[in-house]
Amino acid sequence: NSAGIMQLLQKYGAKSLESTLVNKKRSSMNDLKEEPVEHDIKGSKEDNEDTGMMQLPSQEFAMGCSVLHQAALGNQFEMDLILREWPALVNFHDYDRRTALHIAASEGHVDICRYLVERGAAINRSDRWGGSPLDDAHRHRHADVVDLLQKNGAKFRSSSQATNFIAAASEGNIDKVKALMQFGNIDVNEGDYDRRTALHLAAGEGRLEVVELLCEAGADVNIEDRWGNRPLDDAASAKTNSAGIMQ
Template identity: 30%
Template sequence: MNSADCFQNLDPIFLETPPYLSTSAICRCTGSQITGLLKSAVPSGNLNLVASLIDHGGNVNCKDSEGRSLISLAVQAGQIDVVKVLIACGCVIDGSIDKVLHYAAAINRVDLMDVLCDSFENIEVNSADLRGRTPIHVAASRGHVEVIRFCVSAGGKTGVLDHDASSPLHLAAQEGHLETTEYLLDCSDYSVKHAVNKEGKTAFSLAVDNGHSHLYDLLHMGDVLHRAARVDDVNGIKSCLAEGAEVNRSDQNGWTPLHRAAFKGRIESVEVLLHHGARVNAVDNAGHTPLDCAVEAGHMQVALLLIAHGACAKVKSLRGIGPLNMDCFKNHPSLVKPLCQEEKKSETDVSVC
């Protein structure tokens, strides 16, 4: 293919840059010299020069000293238009050597990754480098959360371990990247939070080792708060909150500490959590509120307390609740009335009054 055909749809500004070698000078070079010049021109982003060198016989499939393609050199330099030209001119990559997605992830270039994935059908988004790290590992260590989102959308796995048994979450926590850590927790198996690397370190341990206190709640104290709410450890709840735990932090099922306390009937814990700003109408992944949990478990006093603090009595969990649990509330009009009204609206066969 003539390189002039490779420049369609490129930004004209790139085509105006004059080459630093004249055509006559290039013509006096040998084929190997032209290819050598092409290797040097690719990272520069000078499309005119790259085109001229290709037109004069530069080998688009030459390799550098490490066996990498010209596309690898262009990606590392962030030269997306050079990448497009090389692809159009027939440059190929070797997935075992050309870690082009890793290079793009390192410089936070989702646009490059998109071009590469569109152009190379067999490119592997979960490919590992010499350290066993995927592009998601690379992005996690640098806090490039949009790159991780792209990789996940393309089939990338967030739970892969490198040769040190480190997950992307370990690397994000070690470097203190909050948004990246949050995203990885959201899209990973819950067990990844507690996984240890070869040094026996969890993501939380690495955050502590490196002084990233803004990650403590996300990686550990939130779990402690949930446990304290579940077992009615009021002092533990107060201690966690004083140390910065997020009162509305949800677990993998969307349950907040208030959901747990309500389901277990821990009225003192419910009071403390509400006092510290717990959202009384927070919903879990299934759409259930703390009031739903209290009603389902038959905890009358907790349900009344939640209603007194503004809990909406549109109880989603009414369907399927047996008469035994609902009998607990029959002498409490403040709760039963809205439940009955909700039941009538839903037009189900469940009798609650």
């Protein structure tokens, strides 16, 4: 399917970025600001509970950034060293309000997620786009993380049509994609928090039928996500990964 998707995208004028590494490791550390900003470090189990806002000292802010970085890497040892000294940083978030639990859930680091939950991470904290760690785990198909979070009371938070549309495209649910396009107020080029559109996800997952539908509907075949990747790059990455599995 990946080869067919690449041919289809190229038929619609898709181009690949030569500088893009097809197996690039995505890290939410790209989101972090260099200067200290206000961070909500007094975590709560629910978003509607009162939380304290404070300006963090530079060292503590740097340690909070490191917690997010270690969550992306899956490095529990380094994270534990930091959180033993600054336990409140378990709920440190970047300017998109994404915590270490959001990031670890996105990356599928189930042991890190378990560790963060045990240390009191806010399991239902919403990021800037209304997504919870459970939404992230489900979107990236990390079933073990989904199971862990749900057993600890996690809830799905993101219910927008755009989110459902992108998820349906990723899953290859052609009927749902068609229904949302027909009856919903859908912008086919709207992206998620990483600016990844339905076409990015469908191409990366090998959903040929969905890719064709989106292209016919006028989806931008050269739209770039946060890392500069285009749908054709995702299709190429899927093809490379599939070839590696077959060898």
